[in-house]
Amino acid sequence: MTGRRSETRGAGRRSRHTLVPVLLGLLAAAPPLAGQGAAGSGTAVSFRIGIAGGPGACRLLVVPGVEVRTPGRLRAVGVLDTYLFRVTETDPCRSTAEPAAPERTTYLPLAPPRLRLGAGWRGTMGELHTGARAYVGQQGVMEGFQPMAGAGVEVGSGPWAVGVDGTLHRGVVRERFRIPGSEYYDTRFVGTEWTPTMEVAARLDVGALTGSGAGSPRLLRPVLGGIAGGTVGALVGFGVGLGLNRGCTGDEICLIPALLGSIVGESLGVPLGVHLAEGRRGSLLLGAGASLGIAGVGLAGMAVLGDSGPPAQGIAVLVPVAQLAASIAIERGTARRR
Numbered sequence: 189m190t191g192r193r194s195e196t197r198g199a200g201r202r203s204r205h206t207l208v209p210v211l212l213g214l215l216a217a218a219p220p221l222a223g224q225g226a227a228g229s230g231t232a233v234s235f236r237i238g239i240a241g242g243p244g245a246c247r248l249l250v251v252p253g254v255e256v257r258t259p260g261r262l263r264a265v266g267v268l269d270t271y272l273f274r275v276t277e278t279d280p281c282r283s284t285a286e287p288a289a290p291e292r293t294t295y296l297p298l299a300p301p302r303l304r305l306g307a308g309w310r311g312t313m314g315e316l317h318t319g320a321r322a323y324v325g326q327q328g329v330m331e332g333f334q335p336m337a338g339a340g341v342e343v344g345s346g347p348w349a350v351g352v353d354g355t356l357h358r359g360v361v362r363e364r365f366r367i368p369g370s371e372y373y374d375t376r377f378v379g380t381e382w383t384p385t386m387e388v389a390a391r392l393d394v395g396a397l398t399g400s401g402a403g404s405p406r407l408l409r410p411v412l413g414g415i416a417g418g419t420v421g422a423l424v425g426f427g428v429g430l431g432l433n434r435g436c437t438g439d440e441i442c443l444i445p446a447l448l449g450s451i452v453g454e455s456l457g458v459p460l461g462v463h464l465a466e467g468r469r470g471s472l473l474l475g476a477g478a479s480l481g482i483a484g485v486g487l488a489g490m491a492v493l494g495d496s497g498p499p500a501q502g503i504a505v506l507v508p509v510a511q512l513a514a515s516i517a518i519e520r521g522t523a524r525r526r
Contacts, residue, residue, distance in 0.1 A: 231256070232257045233254065233255070233394045233407055234347075234392060235391060235394065235513070236251075236253045236255050236269060236389050236390070237250070237252050237389065237390055238251040238252075238388060238389030238390075239389075240271075240386065241385060242357075242383060242385030242386060243383055243385075244296040244383035245296055245385055249298070250272045251270070251271055251389070252270065252272060252506060253269020253302075254267070261309060262307065262309055262310075263307070264306075264307060264308075265304075265305070265308040265323060268301055268302070270301050272506075290364065290365040291363060292361065292362075294359040294361050294362075294381055294383055295360055295362070297334050298327070300504075301327075302327035303326055304323040304336070304338070305324065305325060306321055306323025307321065309321070316345050317343070317349070318341070318342065318344075319341065319342045319344075319351070320339070320342075321339065321341075322338070323339070325337070327357065334358045334360075334380075335358050336357045337355065338353050338355030338356065339353065340353030348390065348391065348392050351389055351390075352386070352387065352389075354385075355384070355385050356384055356385075357382070359383035361377075361378040362375045363375065394513055394516070407516070410462045410465045410466050410519065411516070412465065413461040413462050413466070414461045414462040414465070414511075415458075417457035417459075418461065419454075420453075420457055421454050421457020421458070421460070422450045422457065424457075425446075425448075425451070426446045426450040426453070427446075427449075429449025432445055452483075454508065454511075455476075455479045455480045455483040455511060456479065458508065459472060459478070459515040459519070462516055466520070466523070469524050470519035470520060470521070471522040474518050474522060478514045482507055482514060486504070486506070489503050490503050
C-alpha cells in the first residue's frame with residue numbers, strides 16, 4: 189500500500205503544474221467546435237451532473253461538467269467534466285487480507301479533467317426529444333492522458349434531459365505482492381487494460397438560465413470573451429503578486445502572493461471579458477462580485493478537503509466554469525436596452 193500512496197501523492201504534485209494550462213486549452217477548444225453548426229446558430233451549452241461506477245472505479249463517483257452541442261439532427265458533441273470524490277488512504281479495490289499469491293487489481297486514473305468529443309443524433313418521441321451519441325476522449329493529467337471511448341442515449345423535454353452512457357477506460361493493472369525476505373507488501377505496475385463503467389447523468393441547458401435559449405447564436409462570443417479575460421487577468425495578477433513580493437527568496441511560500449493575485453485577476457478578468465464581449469450592456473460590478481464569491485467558495489472547499497488530490501482538482505476545474513456561466517447570466521440578466 190505504501191507504493192500506491194506515495195505514487196498518488198507524487199502524481200498529485202505533477203498534476204498541479206499541468207491542470208491549469210490543460211483546462212484553459214480544453215475550454216478554448218470547445219466553443220469553436222460548437223460554432224461549426226449551421227450558420228453558428230442553435231449551439232447549446234448545458235450543465236451536467238452524473239453518477240458513474242464500474243469495476244475499476246471501486247465506488248460511485250459524482251461527475252459534474254459542461255456539455256456543448258451543435259444544432260441539427262446530426263450534431264457534434266463535446267463534454268468537459270471531472271470526477272469529484274474523496275480519496276482515502278485505503279484502496280477499496282483490494283481486500284484487507286494478506287494475499288497468499290500476488291493479487292492482481294485494475295483501477296482507473298481518475299485525475300481531472302476528462303474531455304469527450306464525438307457525434308450525436310437528435311430525434312423526437314411524442315412531446316419528448318431523444319438522442320444518441322458516440323465519442324472518444326481522454327482523462328487524467330497525472331498518469332499520461334489515458335484514452336476512453338463510449339456511447340449513450342438520452343431523453344428529455346425542453347432544456348433538460350437525462351441519459352445513460354457506457355464507457356471503456358484504459359485502467360492501470362497492478363499486483364500486490366510480498367517483498368522477498370520480508371513480511372511487508374508492495375505493489376508493482378503490470379500493464380493496462382480496458383475497463384467498463386456505467387454513468388447516469390442529467391443536463392440542463394445554460395440558455396434556460398441566461399435567457400439565451402438553444403436557438404441563440406450568441407453564446408460563443410461571451411464564452412470566448414470570458415476565457416480571454418480570465419487568462420489575461422490571471423497572468424496580470426500573477427505578475428503583480430510577484431512584484432509585490434520581490435524581497436522574498438528561497439521558499440515556495442514566496443509564490444503565495446503571486447498565486448493569490450492570479451486567482452483575483454482571473455476572477456475579475458472573466459466577468460470583464462464577458463462584459464466587453466456583450467457590448468457593456470449589463471452590470472460589471474455584480475458580475476465581478478459573483479465571480480469573486482465563487483472563487484472564495486472554491487478555495488474554502490479545497491481548504492476543507494485538505495489535500496491536493498482529485499477532489500481539490502475537481503473544484504479547480506469547476507470554479508472557472510461556474511464563474512463563466514454566472515458572468516454570462518448576470519450580464520444578460522441586467523442588460524440595458526439600447
